[in-house]
Amino acid sequence: MSLSFEIIKFLAVASVYIGFTFVWAWYKGRQEDTTDEEEDNHADVAPARGGD
16 A cells, blocks of 8 residues: 555544544533523523512
């Protein structure tokens, strides 16, 4: 196998890892945004208790 083939193979594997990392970070970011929005919605809907 030639050196150029080895370089192409390395870049292909590295791009898969980098792509997975970006997709995972995007997914975790969306998950955190959804959690924050749910907490905000629950705070708005909470029933008022006590007091006149």
